[in-house]
Structure formats: structure tokens, C-alpha cells
Amino acid sequence: MSTMLAWSVTTAQxxxxxxxxxxxxxxxxxxxxxxxxxxxxxxxxxxxxxxxxSGIRTGSTLxxxxxLIIALLGFVSTVALAKFLLRGEVIE
Amino acid sequence: xxSAAELAALxxxxxxxxxxxxxxxxxxxxxxxxxxxxxxERVHAPTLGTTLGxxxxxxxxxxxxxxxxxxxxxxxxLIIFLVVTTTPIGLMILVNAALVRDKxxxxxxxxxxxxxxxxxxx
Amino acid sequence: xxxxxPFPVLSVSLLGFWLLLNQTLSPGHxxxxxxxxxxxxxxxxxxxxxxxxxxxxxxxxxxxxLIFVDxxxxxxxxxxxxxGAKRKxxxxxxxKIPLLLRDPYGLAALACIITSTPGTLWVDxxxxxxxxxxxVLDLTEExxxxxxxxxxYERRLMEIFT
Numbered sequence: 086m087s088t089m090l091a092w093s094v095t096t097a098q099x100x101x102x103x104x105x106x107x108x109x110x111x112x113x114x115x116x117x118x119x120x121x122x123x124x125x126x127x128x129x130x131x132x133x134x135x136x137x138x139s140g141i142r143t144g145s146t147l148x149x150x151x152x153l154i155i156a157l158l159g160f161v162s163t164v165a166l167a168k169f170l171l172r173g174e175v176i177e
Numbered sequence: 178x179x180s181a182a183e184l185a186a187l188x189x190x191x192x193x194x195x196x197x198x199x200x201x202x203x204x205x206x207x208x209x210x211x212x213x214x215x216x217x218e219r220v221h222a223p224t225l226g227t228t229l230g231x232x233x234x235x236x237x238x239x240x241x242x243x244x245x246x247x248x249x250x251x252x253x254x255l256i257i258f259l260v261v262t263t264t265p266i267g268l269m270i271l272v273n274a275a276l277v278r279d280k281x282x283x284x285x286x287x288x289x290x291x292x293x294x295x296x297x298x299x
Numbered sequence: 300x301x302x303x304x305p306f307p308v309l310s311v312s313l314l315g316f317w318l319l320l321n322q323t324l325s326p327g328h329x330x331x332x333x334x335x336x337x338x339x340x341x342x343x344x345x346x347x348x349x350x351x352x353x354x355x356x357x358x359x360x361x362x363x364x365l366i367f368v369d370x371x372x373x374x375x376x377x378x379x380x381x382x383g384a385k386r387k388x389x390x391x392x393x394x395k396i397p398l399l400l401r402d403p404y405g406l407a408a409l410a411c412i413i414t415s416t417p418g419t420l421w422v423d424x425x426x427x428x429x430x431x432x433x434x435v436l437d438l439t440e441e442x443x444x445x446x447x448x449x450x451x452y453e454r455r456l457m458e459i460f461t
Contacts, residue, residue, distance in 0.1 A: 087184065090241075093193035097200035097234070104200075104207035104226070111210040111219070119275040120216055126267060127207055127223040130260065134203055134226070134234045137253070138196060141241050149238070149252060156259050163267035170274035202374065206417075209381040217420070218391050221377060221436045224417040229374045252319050265414035269421055272434070276422065 094142045101135045122166045129159030188244035192237045199233025206230060216275055220268055227264040232257055303337070305344040310336035351404040353459050362455050369451075370416055377417040380437060392438045393422065396431045396445055400453050405460035412452055419444070 108131055111124030133155045140148030202225055209222030235253035242250035304310050317332030318324060353359065380389060400406060410421040413433060420434040435444055 087189055090184070090189050090193055093197050097196045100197070100200035100204045104204040107204075107207035107211050117216065117278075119271060119278065120219065122271055123216070123219055123223065124210060126264070126271075127210055127226065130223065130226050130231065130264070131203060131207060133256070133260075134200070134231060137234050137238050137256070138200070141192065141196065141238055144245060146242065146250075149256075153256060153259070156256055156263070160259070160263040160267060164270055167267060167270040167274050171270065171277055202378065205378045205381055209377070212381055215391070217434050218436060220420055220434075221418055222381065224415060225374055225377055228370050228415055228417065250322065252322055255316065255319055261415060262411065265411045265421075268414055269410060272420060272422055 091142075094138055097138045098135060098142075101131055101138060105131045105135065118170055122163065122170065125166070126159070126163045129155055129163075133159070184244055188240050192241040192244075195233045195237035195240065199230050199237060202226065202233065203230035217272070220272060220275075224264065224268070227260050231260045304340055306340045309343060310340045313339045349403060351402075352461065353404070354461060355459060358455060358459050362452075362459070365451065365455075366412055366416075369447075373416050373418045377436060380418075389436075390438050391434070391436050393432055393434050394438065394441055394444065396433065396448055398424070398429050398431050398449075398453060400457055400460075401429070402457075402460040405456040408460075409448075409452055409456055413448065419448075 105128060108124045108128035112121050112128060113124075115121055133152045136148045136152040136155065140146065140152070206222050206225030209225070210219055213219045213222060235257050239250055239253045313336040314329070314332045317335055318328060321328050321332075398406075398409075400409065406424060410424075413419050413421045418436045421431075422434050423432040424430075425432075431448075433444075433448070438444075
């Protein structure tokens with residue numbers, strides 16, 4: 086791997102790590118439940134992008150599948166959490 | 178890892194540019210979670226990461242693996258499609274939930290206030 | 300044919316997804332993906348969704364290009380708002396727009412377009428009065444947003460979903 090690519094992957098991973106930290110702050114801090122869910126939504130998208138960047142670092146396509154699963158499960162859990170906030174129950 | 182050494186210059190540069198710009202856009206979006214001041218403003222912030230951020234990083238991944246394997250690798254399109262179509266749905270339900278909760282809380286607050294002011298009526 | 304493949308567009312896209320996911324064009328996977336696509340079509344037919352009749356593929360492609368350009372533009376605008384220090388000139392708030400569009404699929408498409416564009420958010424649509432409520436991050440010129448949604452998106456969506 087050329088040095089330029091290695092540096093850019095490292096930069097991207099650091100930037101995405103900071104983004105995850107921001108999302109985690111919002112997840113922990115709140116102040117209200119809907120703020121936490123927005124933080125969670127942002128957190129899983131950032132984690133998925135971090136996995137894609139890790140895939141470029143290692144040159145393995147296995148990370149793609151993990152990213153796809155995170156995208157799917159993250160969506161389902163965001164909707165479940167939002168639905169819970171809406172009605173107090175997930176399945177009516 | 179070893180085969181990556183003979184990667185041509187153009188795909189390397191393109192991958193690096195798309196990767197870093199995608200990550201930067203995502204970071205700006207997440208910074209919005211910290212810097213914006215109300216919930217309804219903060220809901221706008223993640224959409225930066227889910228539109229352009231995801232698209233750029235997925236394009237970087239496609240370019241890199243296509244150059245690495247010397248054949249088109251396109252399955253990152255699935256991630257773009259999934260993220261772009263699913264995030265709006267989650268956010269819309271979430272905003273509705275926030276509106277319902279706000280309304281519920283303000284109703285409760287006014288009822289409490291009325292009870293405090295006229296304890297004999299309620 | 301109608302009974303075998305009740306939703307041709309859905310079945311073809313399921314087959315496309317299957318082939319993308321497996322990164323192959325081998326006959327075995329085309330066969331397997333075809334089975335998945337058929338079963339997916341029957342499953343959707345069992346749910347009996349209302350009929351959608353999207354017309355004019357050229358208009359759909361044009362709309363997709365427009366949406367992409369708008370998403371890039373509003374990404375830059377929202378990034379500027381987040382990074383900018385001066386937040387006094389900006390007011391965020393709700394606004395109401397009367398819509399003529401009634402097709403459920405058109406409304407769903409409009410909801411996804413508005414929400415996935417940074418800076419605007421679909422909040423509520425009142426079916427009886429046809430009034431749409433959206434939340435806008437930068438509400439300096441309300442007429443511009445009405446123009447954008449009514450002139451740019453609603454008119455084109457009404458052409459596609461007649």
C-alpha cells in the first residue's frame with residue numbers, strides 16, 4: 086500500500102473516530118430521549134463508514150459484509166426506538 | 178496487502194480524495210450534533226453523513242477494490258442504496274415521536290399548572 | 300405472466316441486488332436470484348399494496364439528477380451553518396406548504412426526498428386539508444423553500460405519478 090493511501094486511510098479513520106465521539110457524546114448526554122436516538126442513529130452510520138475505511142486498509146472485502154449488516158440492524162433499531170418513543174410499545 | 182503496492186497512481190489518488198472528503202463531511206455532520214441547539218435542528222445533522230459522506234466513502238471503496246481486483250467491484254452500491262433510503266424513514270418516525278412527546282409534556286405541564294393554581298377545581 | 304410476476308420492477312431489482320451482493324453473473328446465481336425475485340414478488344402480492352403507476356422513465360432520471368445536485372448544494376449549505384460562528388442571522392422553524400399531490404407513492408417519494416436533503420425535514424402531512432408541515436434549518440426566505448418543493452419536486456412528481 087502506497088504511503089499516500091495509508092495516510093489518507095489513517096486520516097479518514099481519525100476523522101470518523103472523532104465523528105463517533107461526537108455522536109457518543111449526544112447519546113450519553115441527551116438531554117432527552119429523542120436526542121439520544123439521533124445520537125445513536127449517527128453513531129451506527131459512522132461505525133459503518135469506519136468499517137468501510139478499515140476494509141480499504143486491510144484490502145479485505147469481509148468488512149463490507151459487516152458494514153451491510155450494521156446498516157440493516159441500525160435502521161431497524163432506530164425505527165424500533167422511535168416507535169417506542171411514539172407509543173410506548175414497539176409492536177401494537 | 179502486497180498486491181496493493183503496484184496500484185496505479187490514478188485510483189490511489191481518487192480513493193484517497195474520496196475517502197478523506199467523505200470522512201470530513203461525516204465529521205462535520207456529527208459536529209452539528211454538538212453545535213446545534215435544539216432537537217429539531219440536530220435532526221438535520223446526521224443527513225450529511227448519510228448522503229454525501231456515505232456516498233463518497235463507498236465510492237472510494239469501490240474504486241480501491243476495483244483497482245485491486247482488476248475487475249469492477251460494485252457491491253458498495255447496496256450500502257449507498259440502503260442508507261439513502263432507510264435513514265429518512267427513521268428520522269421521520271423520530272420527529273413524529275418527538276412532536277407527540279412535546280405535546281404530551283406541554284399538556285401535562287399545563288394540567289399540573291392548572292391544578293396548582295386551582296386545587297379545588299381539579 | 301401477470302400472476303407469475305406480479306411486480307416486475309420489484310422482481311428485477313431483487314435479482315439485481317442478489318447478483319450485486321454475490322459479485323457474480325454465473326448462471327447458478329442468476330437462477331437462485333430469479334427464485335428469490337419470484338418469491339419476493341409473490342410475498343408483496345399477498346400484502347395487496349395499492350397500484351403504483353410510475354410513468355415516463357426520462358422524467359424519473361431527470362428528477363434523480365436534480366435531487367443529487369440539490370443534495371450536494373444543501374450539504375454545503377448545512378456544513379457552512381454548522382461550522383459558521385454567526386448563528387444569530389439564522390432562524391430554524393416549521394413552515395406549512397399546501398400541496399396538490401395526492402398519490403400515496405408520490406407523497407412517499409416527496410417525504411424521502413425532503414428528509415434526505417440536509418436542511419429540510421418532513422414533519423407531517425394532513426390528508427384532509429393537503430397541508431404539508433416541514434422543518435427548515437435556515438428559514439430566511441420562506442418563498443424560496445415553497446418554490447423549491449412545489450415547483451421543483453411536486454410538479455415533477457405529479458407528472459410521474461399521474
